[in-house]
Amino acid sequence: MAAAADAAEVPPPPREFRGVWIATVANIDWPSRPGLTAEQQKQELLALLDRAAELRLNAVIFQVRPMADALYESALEPWSEFLTGRMGQSPGYDPLAFAITAAHARGLELHAWFNPYRARHPSSRSPISDKHLIRRRPEWIKTYGTHQWMNPTHPEVAAHTLAVIRDVVRRYDIDGVHIDDYFYPYRERGPDGQLLLFPDEDTWQKYRQAGGTLGRDDWRRAAINAFVRDLYREVKALKPWVKVGISPFGIWRPNHPPGITGLDAFAELYADARLWFQEGWCDYLAPQLYWPIAQPRQSFPKLLAWWAEQNTQRRHLWPGLYTSRVRERPSENGPKGWPAQEIAEQIALIRQQRGASGAIHFSIKALRDNPDRLADHLHRLYAEAALVPAIDWSAPPLPLGLTQLPPPRCQLLRQQQPPVLRIDPPRDTRFLVLRHRTARGWTTRLLPPPSEPQQPLHLPLEGEAAPAVAVLDRFGRLSPFVLPE
The missing domain is CATH 2.60.40 (Immunoglobulin-like)
Known part of the structure; x- marks a missing residue:
């Protein structure tokens, strides 16, 4: 022995979630542009993972379904155009499988990031594949402003998205399933400046004709709530160790806590993230606290403390940080931006907040480009490696x-x-x-x-x-x- x-x-290492998003929609982070060779894509991704490991992060949140497409081999949805420039065209390898192996080799967890409802992003330029839902199931799809969106109240939409996620959980050795803040779309205006209404009249009328009694807003929220609940249950039924994470807009409702103003995610995105947290329908919540500490109406410390108060199930609270707002020389007269010290101070506040145990940076491009010597701050803050906090509530008895x-x-x-x-x-x-x-x-x-x-x-x-x-x-x-x- x-x-x-x-x-x-x-001594055991400290525990703290140190995550970073790798966004693939519109080639925000990776690949740098569509059409690179498989080898070029791999080398770019390895460089990002090396950077994450160098900074002693311990998890990457890798976007694998930007718009009802796939950055992995899928029988359910077409290859993403953000890989090759053409929707449905194979890049010649499986990016998700490659990313999982490379991340684990560097001591990083990999969480697969799905967008549940977006069908087409304004940056899309490729002809639509015959395999895409826009072609196969046009009755599910709604045009809303500059986007095309799956109708969240169509019962087959939730079933399809859950099937997509189950497929990935079954076939890939991921550490987490992650969804972001896009439920119903953020509101858009038409050419005349008028606010556009989401066109779900067809499913609304069917609901009413079937005897439904909820008001329209509650009916929309109920559809989103059911999806989130079922997502958690189905992932846990397949692999209870796979974490389920949600990253909602950082304000649940204005005046929660008192004095907070801003978009009402409950009323506009139909996202009742407080309910999900309090019901324990996630292993971690990452509200996007994308405001500076000294901005009173969207106060970072007040919102952080409020979300911690909602954590009645004692899940993990790992706020999202707007690290990409760091600029080389932020000034009042130049482009809006923050000094790197702002992010350092936000991390310090999270460490002081009872019930919070980490953070997620948006996005890895900022860590790669190192504006305002951001890496110096992170090297200091992350001087010692940390383990991802455990999810004891999902673990079987020893x-x-x-x-x-x-x-x-x-x-x-x-x-x-x-x-x-x-x-x-x-x-x-x-x-x-x-x-x-x-x-x-x-x-x-x-x-x-x-x-x-x-x-x-x-x-x-x-x-x-x-x-x-x-x-x-x-x-x-x-x-x-x-x-x-």
């Missing part, structure tokens, strides 16, 4: 008689040059956690287990002292640390 007693002094996960078996093969550390991880290990003591404190490294189940990992040490080793399971539970024999 490994020398568990000698490892008793090894085997009878155990109070902790069993640790890995470790053996130092000294006869080999360089010496090799052999690690035998238990089944269902997500990451191996390696801790070294240095003159400046403890360092942490996360490695994926071998791709073949029940196979050992052989790690050359190359002159390093043998690390203490623990395992992190898919629910985020950490075993005791052990030292090799």
Whole structure:
């Protein structure tokens, strides 16, 4: 057995979610433009993941369904045009599978990000594939301003989106399912300046004729609520360790808390995010708190504290930060922007807020481009690696008689040059956690287990002292640390 007693002094790493969105719609973050070769796309994505790992983030939220299309091999929806420039054309590899493997190799979780209802984005230029819903199910689709949208109150729309998400959960080794703030679309105006109404009259009349009694706004919200509830239940039924995350608009309703003004997501997007949080229909909520600390009517600290108060189910609260607003030289007379210090101070406030345990940066382009020496702040704030907080409420009980996960078996093969550390991880290990003591404190490294189940990992040490080793399971539970024999 490994020398568990000698490892008793090894402190566990801190826990904090450090996520970043990788947006593919309109090629915001990746790929830099449509039509790159498969190799060029891979190299760009690896550079982004390397950047995330360098900054000691621990999760990426990768957009895989921007507009009823797919950045993975799908029998349900066509390849995204943001890959090749032509909807339905294969890029020659599976970007989601590639991203999962590359992220895990860098100790990063990968959450698959879906847009539930958008059918076509204004940036779309490609001919519409015959495989796309606009062609296959035109009765589901509504034109609204510059967008085309799936009608959320059409019962087959929710069923199709849930089938898409179930398909990904079944076939891919993702760590999370993520949906953003687009439920009903943000309101648009027509050429005459008049506010456009979402054209769901057909399903509204069918509902009324069938004896429905809800008012129209409540009927719309009820459809969104049912989708969110069913999403959580269905993901958990397939793989209970896959996290479900939602990133709603940061204001639930004006005057909540008192003094807050802005868009009413409850009334305009029909998104009752407070209900979802209080019902526990997500593992984490990431309200988009995209305002500076000193902006009273959309006060970052007041909104953060208010959302924490709504967390009655004790889920995770990981606010979204508008990191892309950081500018090289922000000024009153130049483009609107923030100094990097603003993001640093927001992270500090989150760390002080009871009930919050991390944040998500929008988006990775800002971390790549490093405006106003943003990376210097993040290197300081994220000086020590952190583990993603666990989702204990989804985890099954440990085997009878155990109070902790069993640790890995470790053996130092000294006869080999360089010496090799052999690690035998238990089944269902997500990451191996390696801790070294240095003159400046403890360092942490996360490695994926071998791709073949029940196979050992052989790690050359190359002159390093043998690390203490623990395992992190898919629910985020950490075993005791052990030292090799």
